[in-house]
Amino acid sequence: MRAAGALWVLAVAAGTTPAVAQAKADSGRPPPPPPYTAADVHFMSGMIGHHAQAVLMAGWAPSHGASAAVRALCERIVVGQRDEIAMMQRWLREHDQPVPPADPRGHVMPGMDQPMLMPGMLTPVQMAQLDSARGAAFDRLFLTFMIQHHQGAITMVNQLLAAPGAAQDGPVFRFASDVNADQTTEIDRMNRMLDVLDGRTQ
Amino acid sequence: MKSNPSSTSVLVIAALALAACATSKLDMSTSAPSPDPRVGLRAGWMNAAEAAWNLRVVSRTPPSASFINRSTPGDFTLINSDISFVGHYVIQGNFSGYQVWDIANPSHPTLHTAYVCPGSQSDVSVYRRLMFVSGEALNGRTDCGTQGVTDTVSHDRLRGIRIFDITDIAHPKYITNVQTCRGSHTHTVVTSPGDTANVYIYVSGSAPVRSSSELAGCSAALPDSDPNTALFRIEVIQVPLAAPEQAHIVSSPRIFNDLTAPARHGETPQDIAAARQAVQEAKARGGFVVVVDGQESLVPGRIVNPLLDSIVKARGGTGAPTAADSNALRPNIQAIALARIAAQQARRRPGPPPGPTQCHDITVYPAIGRAGGACGGYGLLLDISDPANPRRIAAAADSNFSFWHSATFNNDGTKILFTDEWGGGLQPRCRVTDKHEWGADAIFTLIHDTMTFQSYYKLAPPQTPNENCVAHNGSLIPIPGRDIMVQGWYQGGISVFDWTDPAHPKEIAFFDRGPMDSTKLVGAGSWSAYWYNGYIVSSEIARGLDVVELKPSGFISQNEIDAAKLVHVDFLNVQDQQQLTWPASFAVPRAYLDQLARANGLAPEKVSAARTALARAERLSGQPRRDALTQLAAQLNGDAQGAGDQAKVRALAAAVTSLAAAAAR
Numbered sequence: 001m002r003a004a005g006a007l008w009v010l011a012v013a014a015g016t017t018p019a020v021a022q023a024k025a026d027s028g029r030p031p032p033p034p035p036y037t038a039a040d041v042h043f044m045s046g047m048i049g050h051h052a053q054a055v056l057m058a059g060w061a062p063s064h065g066a067s068a069a070v071r072a073l074c075e076r077i078v079v080g081q082r083d084e085i086a087m088m089q090r091w092l093r094e095h096d097q098p099v100p101p102a103d104p105r106g107h108v109m110p111g112m113d114q115p116m117l118m119p120g121m122l123t124p125v126q127m128a129q130l131d132s133a134r135g136a137a138f139d140r141l142f143l144t145f146m147i148q149h150h151q152g153a154i155t156m157v158n159q160l161l162a163a164p165g166a167a168q169d170g171p172v173f174r175f176a177s178d179v180n181a182d183q184t185t186e187i188d189r190m191n192r193m194l195d196v197l198d199g200r201t202q
Numbered sequence: 203m204k205s206n207p208s209s210t211s212v213l214v215i216a217a218l219a220l221a222a223c224a225t226s227k228l229d230m231s232t233s234a235p236s237p238d239p240r241v242g243l244r245a246g247w248m249n250a251a252e253a254a255w256n257l258r259v260v261s262r263t264p265p266s267a268s269f270i271n272r273s274t275p276g277d278f279t280l281i282n283s284d285i286s287f288v289g290h291y292v293i294q295g296n297f298s299g300y301q302v303w304d305i306a307n308p309s310h311p312t313l314h315t316a317y318v319c320p321g322s323q324s325d326v327s328v329y330r331r332l333m334f335v336s337g338e339a340l341n342g343r344t345d346c347g348t349q350g351v352t353d354t355v356s357h358d359r360l361r362g363i364r365i366f367d368i369t370d371i372a373h374p375k376y377i378t379n380v381q382t383c384r385g386s387h388t389h390t391v392v393t394s395p396g397d398t399a400n401v402y403i404y405v406s407g408s409a410p411v412r413s414s415s416e417l418a419g420c421s422a423a424l425p426d427s428d429p430n431t432a433l434f435r436i437e438v439i440q441v442p443l444a445a446p447e448q449a450h451i452v453s454s455p456r457i458f459n460d461l462t463a464p465a466r467h468g469e470t471p472q473d474i475a476a477a478r479q480a481v482q483e484a485k486a487r488g489g490f491v492v493v494v495d496g497q498e499s500l501v502p503g504r505i506v507n508p509l510l511d512s513i514v515k516a517r518g519g520t521g522a523p524t525a526a527d528s529n530a531l532r533p534n535i536q537a538i539a540l541a542r543i544a545a546q547q548a549r550r551r552p553g554p555p556p557g558p559t560q561c562h563d564i565t566v567y568p569a570i571g572r573a574g575g576a577c578g579g580y581g582l583l584l585d586i587s588d589p590a591n592p593r594r595i596a597a598a599a600d601s602n603f604s605f606w607h608s609a610t611f612n613n614d615g616t617k618i619l620f621t622d623e624w625g626g627g628l629q630p631r632c633r634v635t636d637k638h639e640w641g642a643d644a645i646f647t648l649i650h651d652t653m654t655f656q657s658y659y660k661l662a663p664p665q666t667p668n669e670n671c672v673a674h675n676g677s678l679i680p681i682p683g684r685d686i687m688v689q690g691w692y693q694g695g696i697s698v699f700d701w702t703d704p705a706h707p708k709e710i711a712f713f714d715r716g717p718m719d720s721t722k723l724v725g726a727g728s729w730s731a732y733w734y735n736g737y738i739v740s741s742e743i744a745r746g747l748d749v750v751e752l753k754p755s756g757f758i759s760q761n762e763i764d765a766a767k768l769v770h771v772d773f774l775n776v777q778d779q780q781q782l783t784w785p786a787s788f789a790v791p792r793a794y795l796d797q798l799a800r801a802n803g804l805a806p807e808k809v810s811a812a813r814t815a816l817a818r819a820e821r822l823s824g825q826p827r828r829d830a831l832t833q834l835a836a837q838l839n840g841d842a843q844g845a846g847d848q849a850k851v852r853a854l855a856a857a858v859t860s861l862a863a864a865a866a867r
Contacts, residue, residue, distance in 0.1 A: 031268075031279065181626070188579055
């Protein structure tokens with residue numbers, strides 16, 4: 001019954017008379033492209049290093065004795081995020097922005113000595129810890145760390161959307177939404193895989 | 203299915219005219235062209251090279267002036283999205299609004315309306331005089347302005363469903379909108395046989411939840427801290443047909459609660475039989491077997507062994523457990539195992555509850571009271587007998603599926619096909635290196651509300667890294683007696699495939715273009731390819747609207763195409779699947795006969811005799827025709843006994859019987 005209260009609130013919000021457009025004459029010209037902001041550029045460049053680290057972590061599965069289920073997950077992460085890195089680099093190039101390298105240590109910014117760790121990224125110590133694990137220990141650590149890594153990506157999406165004027169650009173909004181949807185789904189899948197490792201489900 | 207022959211007679215006439223002037227040679231072979239002509243096609247925007255097999259392109263129509271940016275091929279702002287149909291109009295959604303095309307003459311579609319109203323994805327649906335449009339992006343405005351919304355919180359922003367009156371489709375009237383917390387990525391119009399006063403809209407939104415300052419009541423918190431969170435639910439909008447301006451959210455069903463199954467590769471009937479065999483063998487060896495969720499499963503040694511040890515200890519013994527110890531445990535093992543499982547589930551790990559937080563798309567099939575929900579990591583089967591309160595009754599998870607995207611039932615509701623939009627549609631997932639079972643369709647049988655995995659279907663020929671490609675939107679082609687589907691694969695083109703045998707889907711026709719650009723990925727391709735009143739209409743993201751038609755081939759006969767073209771509807775929203783029915787016509791039994799001949803389902807001389815009898819009956823009229831058809835139906839019902847495909851011969855006999863009933867007195 002508690003849910004019903006929230007429904008009522010939404011129903012009222014929807015019921016207020018919205019401003020609606022008058023039928024528009026066809027202007028015969030496409031609408032202008034929406035502007036992009038520094039927050040968009042930061043998101044698209046910061047996510048490159050973030051993805052690069054995921055690709056490196058997932059790439060260890062075959063050599064670190066991961067189970068078949070974890071190997072399949074990892075293979076898809078490698079292919080998926082590598083393609084997305086190429087897409088982000090393309091977007092930056094087309095917008096005449098500096099294109100950072102796909103550096104698994106973090107976001108490489110011009111003029112800075114150290115790559116910056118984006119939200120959820122593993123520290124060098126955590127990376128070494130994962131790299132030294134094998135078999136079931138690797139599986140467990142990988143899933144734990146990749147959940148943390150994915151949650152960081154979702155944090156980056158939320159930070160982007162909280163920035164004034166951000167994500168008006170189509171590809172940025174679409175990509176941010178895809179990261180949100182895909183990685184939320186993958187976090188759930190990894191949690192279920194951890195359940196199996198812990199013997200929590202049949 | 204609603205039938206209105208008069209509204210579509212123009213299409214039929216045009217079809218006849220086109221058929222008459224078709225001169226190309228027919229390919230009646232049943233092997234795919236080799237090498238595949240889709241490989242190595244020249245790149246280009248409007249001038250890319252094309253390859254077609256068993257399909258003929260009827261028209262290619264570039265976007266209208268407001269929806270094309272000639273200086274930017276593949277301009278993301280102007281992506282064409284999903285399509286819907288009413289009468290002889292196609293409504294084509296676009297990230298900047300929608301266009302209405304008149305396809306009364308399918309070889310020359312003309313622009314009827316161009317309506318600029320930015321806000322992706324502009325998924326469109328119609329119901330009688332109403333049109334619904336999805337808005338999800340942050341730049342969508344309630345006033346349809348093109349300036350975007352730069353404030354992080356703004357009451358000018360529209361994320362949800364826009365409702366238009368299209369009584370005069372040349373001048374759509376924006377009636378109202380219903381705002382939702384996550385916006386509307388896609389939506390599904392749901393008609394209910396028992397409720398003629400309303401239609402319902404299931405809203406699926408996968409974008410992040412907006413702030414409660416922008417829309418009261420929106421919360422992205424976890425259910426533990428906020429039971430009213432906008433996560434883990436869908437929204438159901440009720441639209442009163444007499445007063446659509448009063449459309450509002452009536453429920454937010456939490457159809458994802460307690461989805462705990464880990465994703466495994468879909469189990470085929472062979473896998474299930476093998477698992478059953480393993481259990482039987484284990485039982486024969488004296489292993490411990492319990493029944494969980496109606497299925498027998500083996501209790502692992504890590505659970506059994508300590509229990510046996512404690513029995514040994516309790517009787518003061520040492521060493522290995524005896525047969526008597528096992529017998530002491532056996533009556534209790536079921537209760538112990540269930541208690542363990544319950545305890546494990548109660549010890550849920552901290553963090554979000556299991557299950558997806560949203561659906562990507564839901565396809566409803568009101569005739570069978572079911573819906574297929576493609577929701578994050580799961581394919582759900584929903585009971586929609588009460589459309590305002592859909593209820594989950596089954597779920598499938600598959601470790602090969604990245605993101606469950608959409609669903610299609612076969613016509614008799616005994617199969618369901620889900621797509622996996624791995625990568626969201628912007629990525630090239632049909633390269634030679636991409637696995638067959640990733641970014642594919644998964645086909646399940648659906649028997650007594652149980653979904654059983656059968657196979658994957660994926661576009662076969664490799665596409666280039668410069669072509670976004672993955673399973674996307676499609677619809678059934680109404681050929682009686684077969685499950686044939688047409689599907690858009692973005693820049694992989696259009697693929698027509700036969701999934702009558704769910705374990706062995708097979709491509710039977712295709713149309714493809716070269717990439718937009720030979721040097722980089724520029725998004726384009728078929729967003730949706732749907733059959734509508736005799737034609738396949740495809741929404742091309744960057745190149746506009748394509749109309750193609752089936753050519754007879756070794757896989758589909760002219761009679762089968764004629765039978766498919768008999769099915770006429772007044773409007774079509776593919777995600778509101780309507781049962782296909784065929785009017786009494788000679789094409790229907792002839793289509794069945796062609797199928798029986800092709801698959802040897804009936805002895806060749808009997809097929810031949812039935813064809814002759816049909817031809818003779820067609821030349822008769824009135825009572826003599828009825829008598830001839832009645833006699834043929836009786837003959838066929840007799841033949842069914844010894845036929846290779848008895849069910850199809852009976853369907854044929856039924857089609858002949860309805861033809862007899864339709865013969866004028």
